[in-house]
Amino acid sequence: MSSPVIQLHQVTKSYQLGELEVPALHGIDLNINAGEFVAMAGPSGSGKTTLLNIIGALDDASSGKVLVNNEDISLFSAGKKSQLRRMQIGYIFQHYNLIPVLTALENTEYVLMLQGRAKQERHDIAMQLLAQVGLQGKEHHLPSQLSGGQQQRVAIARAIAPEPKLILADEPTANVDSHTAEGLLDLMEQLNKDKGCTFLFSTHDTAVMRRSHRLIWLKDGAVDYDGEPLGFALP
Amino acid sequence: MTDLIRLAWLNTYRQKQRTAITAGTIALCTVLLILLFALSQGFVTHSIENFTASFTGKLQAHSDDYRETYDFYTAIDAPQPVIQAAQQLGLTPAPRSYGFGLVAAGNKSAGGMFVGVDPQAELAGFRLPGHMQAGQFIATQAQGQAMLGSLLALNLDVQPGDELIALVQAADGSMGNMLFTISGIFAPVGDEFDRSTVMLHLQDYDDLFYAQGRIHEISFNGPADTDLLAAKSALIKVAPELEIMTWQELYVTLALMAEMMTSYMLVFAVIFGLGAAIGVLNTLLMASYERLHEYGIMKAIGTTSVRLFAGTMLEGLFISLLGSVIGGIIALPLVLWLQDTGIDISQWMESMNVMGVAFDPVWRAHLTLEPFIMVPSVMAVLSLLAAVYPALLVSRLNPTEAMREH
Ligand SMILES: Nc1ncnc2c1ncn2[C@@H]1O[C@H](COP(=O)(O)OP(=O)(O)O)[C@@H](O)[C@H]1O
Numbered sequence: 260m261s262s263p264v265i266q267l268h269q270v271t272k273s274y275q276l277g278e279l280e281v282p283a284l285h286g287i288d289l290n291i292n293a294g295e296f297v298a299m300a301g302p303s304g305s306g307k308t309t310l311l312n313i314i315g316a317l318d319d320a321s322s323g324k325v326l327v328n329n330e331d332i333s334l335f336s337a338g339k340k341s342q343l344r345r346m347q348i349g350y351i352f353q354h355y356n357l358i359p360v361l362t363a364l365e366n367t368e369y370v371l372m373l374q375g376r377a378k379q380e381r382h383d384i385a386m387q388l389l390a391q392v393g394l395q396g397k398e399h400h401l402p403s404q405l406s407g408g409q410q411q412r413v414a415i416a417r418a419i420a421p422e423p424k425l426i427l428a429d430e431p432t433a434n435v436d437s438h439t440a441e442g443l444l445d446l447m448e449q450l451n452k453d454k455g456c457t458f459l460f461s462t463h464d465t466a467v468m469r470r471s472h473r474l475i476w477l478k479d480g481a482v483d484y485d486g487e488p489l490g491f492a493l494p
Numbered sequence: 495m496t497d498l499i500r501l502a503w504l505n506t507y508r509q510k511q512r513t514a515i516t517a518g519t520i521a522l523c524t525v526l527l528i529l530l531f532a533l534s535q536g537f538v539t540h541s542i543e544n545f546t547a548s549f550t551g552k553l554q555a556h557s558d559d560y561r562e563t564y565d566f567y568t569a570i571d572a573p574q575p576v577i578q579a580a581q582q583l584g585l586t587p588a589p590r591s592y593g594f595g596l597v598a599a600g601n602k603s604a605g606g607m608f609v610g611v612d613p614q615a616e617l618a619g620f621r622l623p624g625h626m627q628a629g630q631f632i633a634t635q636a637q638g639q640a641m642l643g644s645l646l647a648l649n650l651d652v653q654p655g656d657e658l659i660a661l662v663q664a665a666d667g668s669m670g671n672m673l674f675t676i677s678g679i680f681a682p683v684g685d686e687f688d689r690s691t692v693m694l695h696l697q698d699y700d701d702l703f704y705a706q707g708r709i710h711e712i713s714f715n716g717p718a719d720t721d722l723l724a725a726k727s728a729l730i731k732v733a734p735e736l737e738i739m740t741w742q743e744l745y746v747t748l749a750l751m752a753e754m755m756t757s758y759m760l761v762f763a764v765i766f767g768l769g770a771a772i773g774v775l776n777t778l779l780m781a782s783y784e785r786l787h788e789y790g791i792m793k794a795i796g797t798t799s800v801r802l803f804a805g806t807m808l809e810g811l812f813i814s815l816l817g818s819v820i821g822g823i824i825a826l827p828l829v830l831w832l833q834d835t836g837i838d839i840s841q842w843m844e845s846m847n848v849m850g851v852a853f854d855p856v857w858r859a860h861l862t863l864e865p866f867i868m869v870p871s872v873m874a875v876l877s878l879l880a881a882v883y884p885a886l887l888v889s890r891l892n893p894t895e896a897m898r899e900h
Pocket residue numbers: 274275276281282283301302303304305306307308309310
């Protein structure tokens with residue numbers, strides 16, 4: 260259980276705002292292994308989203324090396340990045356994750372459809388996953404007919420459907436109440452245990468941080484703490 | 495592929511009101527264009543039918559060199575086989591002979607173009623015999639009767655029943671002369687015709703010119719939908735020594751004008767279609783701005799740029815097709831009604847005869863498949879062109895920026 264899924268070497272990122280250069284990440288070194296359940300926390304503006312986007316091939320680092328599944332993604336073409344996102348990474352965003360005109364079932368199938376899987380196969384996978392995330396009977400509901408928590412469950416089902424090695428989630432519980440957040444965490448932990456896929460999620464909710472198995476604390480674009488969530492004294 | 499189409503279709507329905515307005519505009523343009531097209535086509539086919547059915551015919555046969563020289567001696571040697579073949583094809587053949595000479599009545603004289611006809615054949619296949627100003631058409635039995643063009647009758651100052659002296663050079667070089675009774679006067683057809691036509695029974699013509707049965711022309715009329723090229727090749731097979739021509743070949747400019755009508759309509763369709771395209775552009779641009787976050791998510795989870803591009807293009811196409819289908823469905827009964835009932839234009843036009851052959855006072859549409867294919871195609875092509883810009887915007891979207899700001 261020690262094959263690395265994510266390896267970062269001296270990753271920096273700065274945004275160009277006209278003449279101004281805004282540094283967001285300063286020399287991040289980080290290894291995350293297969294099967295880990297990692298929370299990334301830190302104050303607003305500390306660089307959580309920036310780092311997740313770089314790992315998820317949605318954005319380019321300014322310098323440093325980013326390896327996902329032992330491949331240097333900074334060398335990837337746009338098409339190859341798109342393929343990486345489609346085939347190897349699952350994404351859950353903060354809100355409005357779903358395509359509004361498609362049902363819960365169709366949203367869950369969506370990435371499988373992009374992958375070109377057979378209709379029956381992807382239907383079966385999606386049906387089973389929706390049951391697993393507790394949405395049996397809601398398969399044909401549109402996102403607008405689901406609660407925020409239910410929508411995030413569909414997003415989790417969609418992310419997990421292709422059985423990616425890595426799931427990236429940017430504040431997946433930010434828009435739901437604490438009780439619903441607990442349920443989503445239970446679900447993610449369950450999937451992490453059952454399917455063995457690696458979870459890296461950002462949060463600024465202490466309750467969510469404590470549910471992780473490893474906590475990375477970012478401060479001003481650098482790793483400030485990396486270890487047991489219980490061993491960290493929250494500021 | 496079907497998933498792509500389905501998603502585009504669902505997105506088309508998403509902002510119902512906006513789609514309805516754009517598709518409705520396209521539908522309205524489609525209806526107007528189809529009606530315009532069908533009415534123009536009705537006018538053209540009606541004019542052509544008038545022209546060909548009066549006297550010209552749909553096809554004509556001449557001896558091979560006749561149309562170069564109009565030489566009296568260049569006649570059709572054996573008219574019978576081609577006449578019979580034409581009858582079997584459902585055409586109505588009429589043999590005709592031509593010659594020039596002088597006509598005189600009282601103390602007035604004028605040059606005349608003599609046309610020898612078989613009255614029975616003319617009556618059976620053509621409308622000119624019914625197009626009279628005064629008197630009657632020449633009798634089916636030859637009895638020394640002549641029909642005159644209106645201007646010729648005016649110049650000679652004659653009425654039906656008056657006598658007319660004809661003086662020509664006959665086939666054998668001698669002077670041919672005969673006395674005719676004027677049976678009737680044609681209503682105006684066209685300047686040249688009105689000024690010079692002297693129509694005779696073929697037998698009287700033969701006597702006058704000592705023509706010995708020479709026929710210069712056979713004109714074939716037939717239903718408007720006759721396949722002329724097929725008929726032409728069938729007639730050529732029977733009479734390879736003759737020159738057989740369709741009316742399009744005989745009157746190239748007229749045929750060209752009829753064909754140009756489609757081009758004019760295409761120009762109209764493009765002008766109207768540009769308006770429709772702006773509607774599509776607007777709809778898609780608004781949609782892409784509203785869905786920025788959604789498209790960002792789609793791209794983030796691995797949707798390719800090509801797929802997003804194609805989806806937007808399809809959406810543009812669907813809006814256009816939706817409008818076209820609705821427009822076509824509305825236009826069809828209107829065209830059928832305009833074809834059946836037509837518009838009575840007699841109240842706006844003083845006389846239906848001024849332009850030559852009589853025009854029907856009712857303007858009717860002519861239903862063909864052409865506008866129902868052409869108009870939606872033009873709309874679709876222009877809508878697709880209009881969709882390119884929003885589709886490019888969507889496909890080039892940066893997912894992180896799209897999600898951050900929306
Ligand atoms: N597109 C951008 N342009 C300019 N600055 C940005 C942009 N995105 C993020 N930043 C800046 O980078 C830093 C990190 O932001 P972010 O990664 O969003 O932090 P977090 O997700 O932890 O709140 C912040 O200072 C933010 O203002």
